[in-house]
Amino acid sequence: MTASPETHPDALEASADDFALDDFGLADEFALATQTPLLPLLVARIEASGGRITFVEFMGDALGHPEHGYYSRTGLAWGRDGDYETSPEVHPIFGYLWARQVLECWQRLGEPSVFALVEVGCGSGAFMRAMLTWLRARAPRCFAAVRPVMLDGHANRLADQRAHLAGAGFEVEHALTSDWLARAKRVTGVVISNEFFDALPVHLVRREGERLFERYVTHEDGTLAFADGPLSTPAIAATFARLGLQPGDGALAEIGLAAAEAMRAITSKVERGYVLSIDYGYPARDLYASWRRQGTLMAFRRHSPQPDPLAEPGRLDLTVHVDFTSLAAAAEGFEAASLVSQAEALMALGLGEALRTASQRASADAQRFAADRRAAEVLCEPEGLGRIRVLALAKGAPLDGLRCLRPVLA
Numbered sequence: 001m002t003a004s005p006e007t008h009p010d011a012l013e014a015s016a017d018d019f020a021l022d023d024f025g026l027a028d029e030f031a032l033a034t035q036t037p038l039l040p041l042l043v044a045r046i047e048a049s050g051g052r053i054t055f056v057e058f059m060g061d062a063l064g065h066p067e068h069g070y071y072s073r074t075g076l077a078w079g080r081d082g083d084y085e086t087s088p089e090v091h092p093i094f095g096y097l098w099a100r101q102v103l104e105c106w107q108r109l110g111e112p113s114v115f116a117l118v119e120v121g122c123g124s125g126a127f128m129r130a131m132l133t134w135l136r137a138r139a140p141r142c143f144a145a146v147r148p149v150m151l152d153g154h155a156n157r158l159a160d161q162r163a164h165l166a167g168a169g170f171e172v173e174h175a176l177t178s179d180w181l182a183r184a185k186r187v188t189g190v191v192i193s194n195e196f197f198d199a200l201p202v203h204l205v206r207r208e209g210e211r212l213f214e215r216y217v218t219h220e221d222g223t224l225a226f227a228d229g230p231l232s233t234p235a236i237a238a239t240f241a242r243l244g245l246q247p248g249d250g251a252l253a254e255i256g257l258a259a260a261e262a263m264r265a266i267t268s269k270v271e272r273g274y275v276l277s278i279d280y281g282y283p284a285r286d287l288y289a290s291w292r293r294q295g296t297l298m299a300f301r302r303h304s305p306q307p308d309p310l311a312e313p314g315r316l317d318l319t320v321h322v323d324f325t326s327l328a329a330a331a332e333g334f335e336a337a338s339l340v341s342q343a344e345a346l347m348a349l350g351l352g353e354a355l356r357t358a359s360q361r362a363s364a365d366a367q368r369f370a371a372d373r374r375a376a377e378v379l380c381e382p383e384g385l386g387r388i389r390v391l392a393l394a395k396g397a398p399l400d401g402l403r404c405l406r407p408v409l410a
């Protein structure tokens with residue numbers, strides 16, 4: 001006689017023998033949540049590379065794999081509906097204020113009849129749309145000269161941006177950065193970017209005494225893990241030697257060779273003009289300060305930092321703070337201004353004045369004024385977007401006294 005499951009002391013074992021687990025459809029929810037279509041492809045790549053890949057390769061795939069990368073996939077949400085909020089998504093005032101800077105650059109360049117406005121890494125397209133909206137309404141002569149170009153690394157993003165700009169009636173050239181770099185003639189104008197360089201893949205390094213190690217990505221039974229090894233390229237040590245700096249002993253750090261290369265390539269296309277790079281980052285001496293122990297790499301999902309940058313590859317946004325010293329050095333032939341914070345730049349471009357004007361509408365539309373004021377605060381928050389920095393570079397054009405660099409309270 002078979003004992004009933006209720007009375008048999010080995011009831012659970014007996015039922016496991018008798019029924020296939022799949023009959024119950026009970027999966028390991030944690031494993032399912034962390035499994036992404038990219039994970040097996042990364043594991044295969046690691047295997048094919050002899051057991052490990054560099055973090056720059058991992059991050060390149062996690063963000064940019066043609067099908068499953070965070071930035072390359074279809075249907076990426078931005079702003080509140082996405083994983084993080086950038087300044088152009090907070091409020092169009094961000095783009096309106098930078099359009100004022102674009103206008104001043106055009107004037108400083110002698111009001112050329114053809115003037116390139118190149119944005120790199122354009123997200124939803126909100127930044128370019130706001131800049132063109134302001135120029136069309138407030139600076140029609142400059143608007144007539146502007147030839148807008150939107151560059152992105154991913155075809156799906158370009159398609160979204162094209163739709164966004166066409167919806168507002170703007171004609172814009174859209175191109176993959178690599179295509180534009182290969183074919184474009186040198187331009188006179190402005191190259192502007194917001195949080196572009198901080199989304200480019202980095203090498204991870206760790207200093208141990210006098211030696212630098214590289215942090216690779218390996219896997220253990222299909223789960224990604226870090227493993228240290230020798231430097232994969234002499235360019236890493238060469239960069240630290242050029243900077244005359246090292247990460248602190250025992251500290252982790254990132255090194256953005258791709259960001260410096262992107263800056264070199266993009267600035268090589270500027271005959272005369274300005275490059276305005278708005279990004280999270282520090283001068284190298286602060287980025288590699290000895291007290292910084294864990295580097296700046298962050299993973300985000302739904303506006304929350306995630307503990308493991310290797311988890312859910314392709315589903316998390318990955319970002320680092322940029323080394324502005326190396327970015328400026330990569331822009332050959334350009335003069336660089338001292339960095340200013342986003343809060344300082346936006347105030348210099350007239351955020352305070354814009355709010356005063358908006359306040360005159362407060363009695364007519366209190367809700368809208370409250371939203372505008374809240375947006376201004378968010379853009380300038382010292383612990384948030386306000387601490388983003390602006391690197392202004394100029395070639396064949398005056399940099400001194402550029403509007404975004406002028407101290408407001410001087």
Ligand SMILES: C[S@@+](CC[C@H](N)C(=O)[O-])C[C@H]1O[C@@H](n2cnc3c(N)ncnc32)[C@H](O)[C@@H]1O
Nearest residue numbers: 071086121122123151152153157177194195199
């Ligand atoms: C952090 S998002 C910033 C988006 C937008 N600038 C904003 O502020 O909302 C980074 C952007 O850079 C783009 N990107 C990534 N690699 C790129 C590359 N090699 N060239 C141009 N854009 C790239 C991404 O597709 C995305 O649009």
